[in-house]
Amino acid sequence: MKISLKRLNSDYLFECTNSIGNAILLDNISESEGTKAVSPMESLLMALAGCSGIDMVSIMKKQRQIVTGFSAEVEGERIEVDEAKPFKNIKVKFYLEGEIDPVKARKAADLSFQKYCSVSKTMEPNVTVEYAVYVNGEKA
Incomplete structure (x- = not known):
């Protein structure tokens, strides 16, 4: 099992993608107002x-x-x-x-x-x- 992580902005928003291309967004929600990601x-x-x-x-x-x-x-x-x-x-x-x-x-x-x-x-x-x-x- 393997995932990849890519930073999407100048703060803490990351996209995590699995081996078949499905993705979730992760963020530091304590510092990101209005984020659409989860911690x-x-x-x-x-x-x-x-x-x-x-x-x-x-x-x-x-x-x-x-x-x-x-x-x-x-x-x-x-x-x-x-x-x-x-x-x-x-x-x-x-x-x-x-x-x-x-x-x-x-x-x-x-x-x-x-x-x-x-x-x-x-x-x-x-x-x-x-x-x-x-x-x-x-x-x-």
Whole structure:
């Protein structure tokens, strides 16, 4: 796996491109008013939600669950370590809609975070990741 990074302005706006040409914009959002990019730390939260979301949808398809809606909210708590501010805790909430057995949805999340999600595994053991699953408005 390989990406390239290119600076786009005289400040902190970067374009990151993968090997097939798909790109995202990264910026120092604390210093860039009106930016249309995300910060590198926000991109980590997005990657975690995306990675576990892919896992969960894949698992639930195999379980023949009908997922008509899938979204997530992710919050990261940071701490100061010398001059850096890494994540200490991350909380993920998944919101699923459809003909879904709540027990199967929770099992899909458990499998993702405990076994399959490479982003979550990369953060271990330094970051505590907590997650909750809501199916049709009810906590699973």
